[in-house]
Amino acid sequence: MQQTEKTFLAKSEVRAADLDHRRKLNFNIAQYRGAVARGKAQFADLETARERAKNVKWRAMENLDKYLEDFEARFTRQGGHVIWAQDIEEAQREILKICREKNARTVIKSKSMVTEEIHLNRLLADNGITPIESDLGEYIQQLDGEPPYHIVTPAIHKSKEDVAQLFHEKLGVPAGLSPRELTQVAREKLRQAFREAEIGITGANFILADIGGVAVTENEGNARLTTTFPKTHIVVTGIEKVLPSVSDLALFWPMLATAGSGQRMTVYNTVFTGPRKETETDGPEEMYVVLLDNGRSTILARETVRESLYCIRCGACLNACPVYKTIGGHAYGATYTGPIGSVITPYMQGMQSYKHLSYASSLCGNCTEVCPVHIHIHEMLLTNRHEAVESHEASAREKMAWFLWKRVSLSRRMMNMASGKTKNKAFKKMFSGAWGTRRHMPEFAPKSFNQLYAEKGKG
Numbered sequence: 174m175q176q177t178e179k180t181f182l183a184k185s186e187v188r189a190a191d192l193d194h195r196r197k198l199n200f201n202i203a204q205y206r207g208a209v210a211r212g213k214a215q216f217a218d219l220e221t222a223r224e225r226a227k228n229v230k231w232r233a234m235e236n237l238d239k240y241l242e243d244f245e246a247r248f249t250r251q252g253g254h255v256i257w258a259q260d261i262e263e264a265q266r267e268i269l270k271i272c273r274e275k276n277a278r279t280v281i282k283s284k285s286m287v288t289e290e291i292h293l294n295r296l297l298a299d300n301g302i303t304p305i306e307s308d309l310g311e312y313i314q315q316l317d318g319e320p321p322y323h324i325v326t327p328a329i330h331k332s333k334e335d336v337a338q339l340f341h342e343k344l345g346v347p348a349g350l351s352p353r354e355l356t357q358v359a360r361e362k363l364r365q366a367f368r369e370a371e372i373g374i375t376g377a378n379f380i381l382a383d384i385g386g387v388a389v390t391e392n393e394g395n396a397r398l399t400t401t402f403p404k405t406h407i408v409v410t411g412i413e414k415v416l417p418s419v420s421d422l423a424l425f426w427p428m429l430a431t432a433g434s435g436q437r438m439t440v441y442n443t444v445f446t447g448p449r450k451e452t453e454t455d456g457p458e459e460m461y462v463v464l465l466d467n468g469r470s471t472i473l474a475r476e477t478v479r480e481s482l483y484c485i486r487c488g489a490c491l492n493a494c495p496v497y498k499t500i501g502g503h504a505y506g507a508t509y510t511g512p513i514g515s516v517i518t519p520y521m522q523g524m525q526s527y528k529h530l531s532y533a534s535s536l537c538g539n540c541t542e543v544c545p546v547h548i549h550i551h552e553m554l555l556t557n558r559h560e561a562v563e564s565h566e567a568s569a570r571e572k573m574a575w576f577l578w579k580r581v582s583l584s585r586r587m588m589n590m591a592s593g594k595t596k597n598k599a600f601k602k603m604f605s606g607a608w609g610t611r612r613h614m615p616e617f618a619p620k621s622f623n624q625l626y627a628e629k630g631k632g
């Protein structure tokens with residue numbers, strides 16, 4: 174068993190039994206449930222909207238090379254710079270190069286999962302540059318020295334009391350502040366950072382091929398400040414974020430807002446088309462977009478999982494997943510958690526080390542049901558299991574267990590050889606490790622079908 178799998182199992186075991194954790198997580202997720210239902214009501218025909226969104230992403234992924242080159246050509250013409258990064262190391266190298274050229278000592282960031290993927294904060298800190306998260310949830314997580322717990326709501330596992338205690342301990346403010354007071358504290362601390370930072374770093378919710386634009390969606394206005402005060406703006410984004418046209422936002426903006434948090438529209442939606450023009454009064458003097466591959470083209474090349482690139486990172490599948498809601502975000506040991514994370518992580522961080530995530534699912538299909546772009550997530554988890562077996566990533570023990578299971582269960586003679594008791598014993602020996610200690614293993618009937626049939630015949 175790989176170390177990543179052992180860690181996953183150990184962390185899951187602890188979290189699954191932590192009822193306080195489950196209460197907080199489920200309470201916070203439940204806040205979205207009613208709001209999402211209300212948000213969906215804004216669509217006259219939600220199913221058609223979902224199919225349309227899926228079609229747009231299908232077109233974008235089938236022509237990804239063309240749309241990315243279109244984006245690059247237009248964005249460059251508007252004065253921006255595009256950097257293509259094959260992997261994490263290349264993205265890190267290029268960003269560090271820019272930071273050094275600008276003599277950056279402080280970098281202000283808005284929420285971005287791709288910067289988590291490339292471990293940007295650690296890289297900057299190791300090189301004497303202070304990264305400051307400006308999204309409130311990310312700021313809380315940074316104060317606590319933890320990565321985000323959820324792709325949309327980074328501190329979803331914390332109660333307001335937890336946050337008040339954290340601010341008291343780390344910032345020396347009085348204990349027991351209210352959410353409003355805590356927000357005010359964060360705001361005051363961050364204002365200073367916005368003014369001091371030499372570089373602002375954001376992610377991108379969408380890259381717009383036809384206008385050479387980057388669309389950023391947020392609720393707090395911090396991304397706008399991140400891109401307004403500093404002289405340099407760096408966008409770090411995955412290549413799959415591309416949409417063919419700016420007009421696609423009319424569908425994707427409300428779709429993202431509704432599926433993620435139940436809003437009709439997220440509060441601030443900004444499209445950046447390059448650095449500040451001569452006639453403009455604010456904005457950065459220079460703008461860079463780092464287009465990260467890091468396994469995405471491997472996913473693109475596999476027809477069976479290509480659909481996972483349609484993901485708009487709304488977080489709905491995490492909120493709907495019974496496994497995520499039980500074990501939480503940190504157990505996965507990956508940047509992208511929940512059902513979609515379990516699909517894509519093996520291609521980004523290695524099938525051998527992360528194939529076990531395909532089993533972190535009840536295959537109930539809730540994730541597929543709620544996905545706004547209709548990705549068949551649970552089917553792709555099955556595909557990954559198959560892929561792991563086909564590429565001989567399964568352990569010798571697992572292979573032997575399944576070989577014996579198949580051999581015996583396909584032979585009526587062998588099935589009849591042992592009593593129910595013996596079969597239960599053998600089954601337990603083979604599978605109890607994988608089954609876990611908290612579930613009852615299925616039991617064989619005391620008598621086989623043949624025995625019952627023969628007895629009935631005699632009667």
Ligand code: SF4
Pocket residue numbers: 432483484485486487488489490491513540543544545546547548550
């Ligand atoms: S897979 Fe679908 S539901 Fe999950 S985060 Fe992506 S878009 Fe949202």
